[in-house]
Amino acid sequence: MKLPRLSLATFNLFNLNEPGRRIYTGEGWNEQQYRKKIDWTASQLRLLEADVFGFQELWHAESLAKALEASALAPHYDMLVPENANGSRIVCAAIVRKGLLTGEPEWISDFPEAFVLRSEGDDPQTPQISVNIRGFSRPVLRFMIQPREDGPDVHVYVCHLKSKAPTQVYRENWYIDDKPTYGKHAKGLGSAISTIRRTAEAAALRFMLSEAMKGNDTPVIVLGDINDGQHSNTANILTDQPRYLVGDSEGGGDVALYTAQTLQEYRDTRDVYYTHVYQDIRESLDHILVSQEFYDNSRKRLWMFDGLVINNDHLNFDDHKGLGTNDHGIIRATFKYRPVSTLSPV
Numbered sequence: 001m002k003l004p005r006l007s008l009a010t011f012n013l014f015n016l017n018e019p020g021r022r023i024y025t026g027e028g029w030n031e032q033q034y035r036k037k038i039d040w041t042a043s044q045l046r047l048l049e050a051d052v053f054g055f056q057e058l059w060h061a062e063s064l065a066k067a068l069e070a071s072a073l074a075p076h077y078d079m080l081v082p083e084n085a086n087g088s089r090i091v092c093a094a095i096v097r098k099g100l101l102t103g104e105p106e107w108i109s110d111f112p113e114a115f116v117l118r119s120e121g122d123d124p125q126t127p128q129i130s131v132n133i134r135g136f137s138r139p140v141l142r143f144m145i146q147p148r149e150d151g152p153d154v155h156v157y158v159c160h161l162k163s164k165a166p167t168q169v170y171r172e173n174w175y176i177d178d179k180p181t182y183g184k185h186a187k188g189l190g191s192a193i194s195t196i197r198r199t200a201e202a203a204a205l206r207f208m209l210s211e212a213m214k215g216n217d218t219p220v221i222v223l224g225d226i227n228d229g230q231h232s233n234t235a236n237i238l239t240d241q242p243r244y245l246v247g248d249s250e251g252g253g254d255v256a257l258y259t260a261q262t263l264q265e266y267r268d269t270r271d272v273y274y275t276h277v278y279q280d281i282r283e284s285l286d287h288i289l290v291s292q293e294f295y296d297n298s299r300k301r302l303w304m305f306d307g308l309v310i311n312n313d314h315l316n317f318d319d320h321k322g323l324g325t326n327d328h329g330i331i332r333a334t335f336k337y338r339p340v341s342t343l344s345p346v
Contacts, residue, residue: 001099003147006303007334009050010158010223010286013041014326016067017059021087029321036324038063042070044311048332049073051097052145054158054223056138060087068095080105080143092141092158092224102153105143110135111204112211133200137162140205148337151302152219154293155212159205159224161234162198166190198227202237209238213255217300219293222257225286225328230261230273239289245297249340252298260288260333263296264308275329277315288333303335 015023019034029037045053045068058064061081068074077095085091091107117131141158167190169175175182182189205222212218228234242256245266261273261284274282288308292298296305312329314320320327 001147001149003051003100003337005306005334005336006147007048007050007052007332008221008223008288009048009053009330009332010056010225010288011044011053011330012056012160012225012286012326012328013058013064014320014328015057015059015090016041016063017087018063021060023059033321033324034063036322038067038070038324040324041067041326044330045071045073045095048309048311048330050332051100051147052156052221052223053095054141054156055093055095056090056158056160056225058085058091058093059089061085061093064093064095080141082107082139090138090160092138092160094141094143094156094158094223096143096145100145100147102144102146105141107139107141108136108208109139111200112207115204115207117200117203131196131200133197136201136204137197140208152217154219154221157205157209157220157222157224159201159222159226161201161205161224161226161228162194163227164191164194164198167193167197169193198234199237202226202234206237206240209257210255213291215254217293218291219302220257220291221294222287222289227285230259230284230287235259235287242292242295247297249297249299249301252292252295252300254292256295257289257291258295260290260305260308260331263305263333267305267307273310274315275310275312275331276327286328286331288331290333290335294335299340301340302337304338306334306336308333 017023017028019029019031021028078098078101080094082091111134120128138160143156144153146153166187169186169190213220226234239257240255242253273284275286276283292300293302309332310329314325
């Protein structure tokens with residue numbers, strides 16, 4: 001296979017589970033809602049038809065299989081879903097155009113064994129810190145594709161980091177034992193816990209990425225709902241904050257990741273990128289991140305950015321259950337094969 005273009009999409013499925021099954025601690029989908037949800041999901045798969053879709057918030061493998069079948073695209077894709085996707089927990093998943101996948105996918109629940117978040121402080125005034133989280137809230141999916149037989153394998157990660165929603169601390173013993181003290185602080189403390197957890201997850205994934213990328217030319221793609229914005233600390237940890245527009249084929253960073261959002265902004269005269277709406281605040285929580293092999297101005301470029309599409313009009317309407325829509329925008333980015341030494345398209 002020698003793809004002239006490679007398209008990638010990240011798609012939060014908004015708790016896609018079988019009808020009648022509970023999601024979190026609340027009521028799930030009835031039959032009518034489920035049918036609409038499957039139909040809408042299938043329509044988005046047909047419309048975008050990316051070579052690789054990374055999914056978040058999948059509960060049941062059968063539900064994704066039904067959506068793929070309804071799209072009429074099932075014969076053209078391999079579906080990557082863990083064996084325990086039986087409707088009892090949330091997983092990351094993917095579909096990959098047939099012929100691209102190499103090796104076996106894996107779902108990573110635990111942080112790397114050597115990963116440490118501990119410090120005595122930068123100076124005598126800084127108190128010590130120790131964060132003891134040892135795993136991801138949602139296991140990270142990792143797999144490899146080979147878009148071109150004359151090129152390297154591309155490592156793909158699909159992630160879903162901890163949300164901004166405050167952790168519900170009211171069930172904790174320390175809260176119950178002293179509710180008069182902690183009752184007025186539940187939201188602030190819960191938000192801090194969620195932020196610390198999301199930051200730790202981003203740092204653990206960055207640890208994995210650096211291990212895979214440092215000192216070699218391994219192409220890497222990260223697809224995911226990181227529950228934070230383009231310039232957030234979460235994104236900065238994941239991307240390593242690379243420089244953009246260094247010059248024609250003179251940039252690139254060994255362990256850097258470049259956001260498709262930024263690549264698109266350099267092509268547009270106006271930025272209207274958002275993938276989520278909460279209390280009338282529009283944010284970009286969903287991201288496609290790519291290594292220097294996909295960065296236009298990299299000296300090691302293999303693929304050139306060729307545009308980005310965001311399907312988010314459905315976010316203007318809040319009744320996602322009734323309409324069958326999801327509560328995140330869907331992003332697709334396309335890259336054309338254009339190695340830095342190639343003077344004309346292949």
